[in-house]
Amino acid sequence: MQAPRLIASDLACRRGDRVLFAGLELDLRPGDALHLAGPNGVGKTSLLRLLAGLMRPFAGSVEREGAVGWIDEHSALDPDLPLGTALRFWERVDGCTAPDINPQLLGVDHLLDVPVRYLSTGQRKRAAFVRLLNRHCPIWLLDEPLNGLDSDGAAKIEALIALHCGGGGLCVVASHQPIGIDRVTRMELGA
Numbered sequence: 075m076q077a078p079r080l081i082a083s084d085l086a087c088r089r090g091d092r093v094l095f096a097g098l099e100l101d102l103r104p105g106d107a108l109h110l111a112g113p114n115g116v117g118k119t120s121l122l123r124l125l126a127g128l129m130r131p132f133a134g135s136v137e138r139e140g141a142v143g144w145i146d147e148h149s150a151l152d153p154d155l156p157l158g159t160a161l162r163f164w165e166r167v168d169g170c171t172a173p174d175i176n177p178q179l180l181g182v183d184h185l186l187d188v189p190v191r192y193l194s195t196g197q198r199k200r201a202a203f204v205r206l207l208n209r210h211c212p213i214w215l216l217d218e219p220l221n222g223l224d225s226d227g228a229a230k231i232e233a234l235i236a237l238h239c240g241g242g243g244l245c246v247v248a249s250h251q252p253i254g255i256d257r258v259t260r261m262e263l264g265a
């Protein structure tokens with residue numbers, strides 16, 4: 075895996091006529107896990123989008139080394155396809171020549187023949203992680219990754235984040251829930 079780096083310098087975000095934050099500094103390296111916390115509307119998702127390069131900063135800059143894997147409430151899996159086919163579609167688009175993540179790891183192996191539209195919220199979230207893992211991106215940007223998951227699912231995702239960072243990846247997680255892993259730094263937006 076390419077050694078990732080994510081640097082935000084004097085970063086400001088404006089949405090509509092409101093500046094959500096300004097002067098934000100980050101310097102994330104391999105192994106770093108950052109938990110973004112803060113009240114609704116403070117700008118956690120906006121910051122993730124800035125870090126991913128999906129939005130332009132109002133001021134300041136973002137430097138990124140390494141490909142980004144993104145998880146939010148949209149799984150991007152075709153609702154009309156059986157899960158296995160939907161996952162294979164993304165393997166081709168993502169250029170996964172040898173996908174090595176067994177859906178069993180996320181507990182969705184028994185659902186491969188089920189159309190994505192029939193999956194529950196938590197099952198979709200688990201399936202989205204199968205795709206994320208197969209991409210082997212060094213930078214994970216996760217927006218509320220534990221939403222909709224039962225305690226087993228949440229524990230699995232926390233373990234995967236810890237493994238990812240332990241293996242030299244980096245991860246930024248926006249979440250209202252605590253992230254139960256060692257060595258996570260918490261940043262409270264709007265504090």
Ligand SMILES: Nc1ncnc2c1ncn2[C@@H]1O[C@H](COP(=O)(O)OP(=O)(O)OP(=O)(O)O)[C@@H](O)[C@H]1O
Nearest residue numbers: 089090094112113114115116117118119120121248
């Ligand atoms: N396209 C947009 N145009 C104008 N304002 C926007 C736009 N998108 C988001 N906002 C506003 O930006 C603010 C921050 O939104 P954001 O989704 O980043 O917050 P958040 O901290 O992730 O919130 P939550 O905890 O509810 O998920 C909100 O007030 C939201 O209404």
